[in-house]
Amino acid sequence: MSSKPQFPFPKTSIGIWTFSFMSLVLNSSLIQAGTVPAGTSQPIDINTPLQNWQLEANAALIGSGAATLGITSSAGGVIDLTNSSVTSAGEGGFAQGIFLTNANAILSNSTVISVSGIGISAVRGVSSIGGSKVTLRNQAVVRGLQGGIAGNRFSELNIQNSTVEGTGANSFGIRLLEGSLSASGSTITGGLNGLTVGTDTQASAIIPTTIVLDSTRVEGQSGSAIVVGINAPNFPTVANIEVRNGSSLIAGNGTLLEVGPGASAGFLVDNSGLIGNVVVASGSSAKVTLQNNASLTGDLQNVTSATLTHRASMTGNVLGASSVVIDNASTFTGNLQDVASATINNQSVMTGNVTAAPGSVAGLTLDNGASLIGQVNNVANFSISNQALWQMTDSQSVNYLTLNNGGRVRLGGIRNTSS
Template identity: 35%
Template sequence: MWGKSLPGGNRSRCCVILSSSLLALFSAFASAAPVVEREETVNGGTPQTWDLAQDAKLTVNGAQTLAITADSSALIVNPGSSTQQISARNGSTVNLSGTTVTGVGGLAAVFLSNSNATIDNSTITGNRVGLQVVRDANTQIGSQVTVTGGTTISGGTGGALVSAYSVLNLIDSSLLGTGANSYGLRLSSGQAIGRNSTIVGGREGVVIGFDPNEVQPAVLSLENTTVQGRTGAAILVDFANRADSTASITLTNSSLLAGNGTLLDVKGGANTSLVVNGSTLTGDIVTEQGSTTKLILQENSTLTGQLHNVASATINDSAKWVLTGNSNIDQLSLNNGGSVVFGASDAFYQLNVNSLSGDGRFVMGTDFSTGQTDLLNVTGVAHGTHELLIASSGVDPASGQPIRVVQTAGGDAQFFIERDVDLGAFSYALAKSGNDWILDPSTRTVSPGARSVLALFNTASTVWLGELTSLRTRMGELRFNGGQSGAWARTYTNKYNVSDGSGVGYQQRQHGFTLGADAPLPLGDGQWVIGVMAGQSQSDLDLGAGTSGSVDSYYLGSYLTWLDAQTGYYADFLVKANHFRNDAKVGLSDGSRAKGDYDNSGVGGSVEFGKHITLADGNFLEPYTQWSAVVIEGKDYSLSNDLRADGDRTRSFIGKIGVTAGRNIELGQGRVVQPYMRVAWAHEFAKNNEVQVNNNVFNNDLSGSRAEVGAGVAMVVAKNLSVHADFEYSNGQNIEQPFGANIGLRYTW
């Protein structure tokens, strides 16, 4: 009712007529009502209307009344009471507690003009407006109302209306418009403060307009409050092209719900500011041409939606704006961790900004298989330093052309990325091109996803070799208990630093155990020993930047060993089959993770020849050579980010030549300790272990030579029990082994 938009000067006449009509109507009620001259208390009896003269006081205690009018007087309605309309004017005070007020006809259920009221734990229902808080039509003196204690105020046209110079405090209460086109709250240049409350309208939740005769700033401040427009906007600001009208809206930990998806609809030349603190909002902000909207998001707020024709947006204090469509802003400022997120990963938007400033983050997405990408388009000047967080992908770019992600017309802005952007098999750096910023294909490096794939295909061979070792390392000194059956166990740990032919570097840590048993063959005077073994190992890969992998290996093997005590010659033949369970976890440039896994198998063997040469004083030399080969099954698999890998069979063929020097020291009572040292030279002959990553061919080449040094000790600790420990270091062209440790024992009978 109050402040309804009418053409030209009709608005002023409307308000005067409206106020006069209301006074006349209430006077009609008063003509038949008892007049309270000083003080009156109603405790019961037949309901009737009441008219309070100046300085009078009426108290209603648990009684029913009809309409009550107050003029420069006081009205107190206590719990359990019910009334019809209440009208107060000219400095009256109204106190309602636990009261039911029901309006009839076209009047507001509670009407306050130049008066104050406190309403607690009450129910107020109007056919049109539940609560009307207005100034006197001829003055600048408004009304103030505080509503608390779970009060519900409703009306067919709207819950509450507040005019210029008037203030509504809504605490722990509700405003409800029940009609299809109703509002929950209307501010006609008025002020409203809501805390822990709900405001719901049949169409808009809050309508902000102007008082036609006294244009004042409309102020809406909400804390822990929900505003809902069931079929329309949550908040509508329409000043009917009054250029001097402004609206200020502050939301703190509050919610806006809009039936038409528009959180804030600004039109009619309105000048509106919206400050959002600690709130999560979903919907659009729409500004009509000729109107102005300024938005501030701060204190970890999130707005998910489009901004249409917004004059300025300032995003502070880790707040973020999530786009759901193309948007246009005149001025955008990001500060203290503020960010703009370009929507879902399967949709691509363009943000047009005339002026950019501050220091924030833009989270962008791409589909490099089609060339689609989000774009920040600064049509004017850009200033500040901004981070780009660009979504990674397992799919390679559709072409080798640069990918433009920022376009500017000028300015000194700097854009950067924390890590090169992972796109399929390669990662791309950000580069400046004129006034634009692009992902530059000339700077590409192997991506973490591709590195993990290459590392896993490589690792199986080093896993196999770490499990294999030489005869001495595997079972200790067999000559201590020659010709006897036995069982043995060993545990081991190895570390490898690997850099293959594709430039992929990683660290591998392996630990595992092997169990075995053997017996002499009935030929050659016990010179031949045949045995079986089984074991398990786990290798963990660290490729840096949050990327890792693991290989669980399970193996079964058999060996045949020949020792000639007379000549010192020996030979060792071994075959071993493995099953590998491979797993990769990839840390991507955008902070997300990809993973993948596969199983494969391998089979290989080794042959070792050597001679034990006894020297004086228990010293000995043991030259030897070992040749090993393994073939590991190739595999096709994908990571969860759609990066595809196709690995050929992995082959390894290593030749080694070395010598061990040591000494047997008798300790008495059959105990012997044998310290030794070892040096060797090894060469990997296998080359061209090809792997395809998204059809890009990589050569997983570990070929090359390396030198090995080692030291250990073997010891007979009891008649049938011996133990051994072995430590080694190796370094070469593609593999360094900073350490390897092996501890074992053997029991014979």
């Protein structure tokens, strides 16, 4: 019988050494990364070991029922995951769930989670043409502590029937720096703000960010639903935003759209009902349009223009505007304060007071069966035409009042405007 092996250290050391060795082996396995060589395609599934993945140029990672750690892709790469999951806790330096550089990620009924960073970062090489693309569909979910998805210049985000969420207290749902977002039937949530828009600081010319929300909910849990101008005024930001077909904007601070210094926004609400305010910083601009049965309960503060058309309705105040138009059987209940010009037309009805901006040569027009029930103050030129009606409710201040083609002024108590 052979003698027992002899060890040059006590048994207690053996236990410590064995534990340390096993920990080293386990930690090493966690930070290993599979590489997909340039121009090749790698399928992965439930039997593929859990690891990070790195895609070289024009490579493809095709997952079906797979589970991975963080994934990065070089230019031209494609990450196509179905019924799969990506979870990154920073293993091997992979802070984001998926990191794209001029690459493409397509997720169908799949989940991406970053424990400490951003769920998906869609960036570009500074000297490259074009950006990255992200497509979520069929109940895909993307979550990250800092934010759900971040896309910079030329990035394209297409979110269909899916969820994007920033889980940290100061997180964003989606951040765009001169990119585009089209979302339908989806939910976008940030711990602070829902959608944030800024400018790519590496670019010399500004590209407008485009956002289209269709039957989609955007929520800033403690802040604004949408913020435009996150790195203004040094880097002015331009955004065009459409909110369509029953979409909703939810704001923890009551502000649906916040336009920061040096930024400008076009804000179109179509067939959707919103509750909250639009707040624009001094020197910035916002053109707000409500149309096709859209409704807003809240104030518009310092907007450039406000337009209600095709049976739109608003309950609240417009506090500072160059132009207000209420048209095509729309209704407005509230006050127009410090406006330069206002037009109420085509069977539309306003109930409230109109006060012109100080020092302006302000104009007010009622036309084509429209009606105004309220006071008019500091208005230089007031025209009432074509069966339109002004129902005065108190003392007024108008320099010139013109009545044409059956335009009417009614004094005293409010009556039925159809009489």
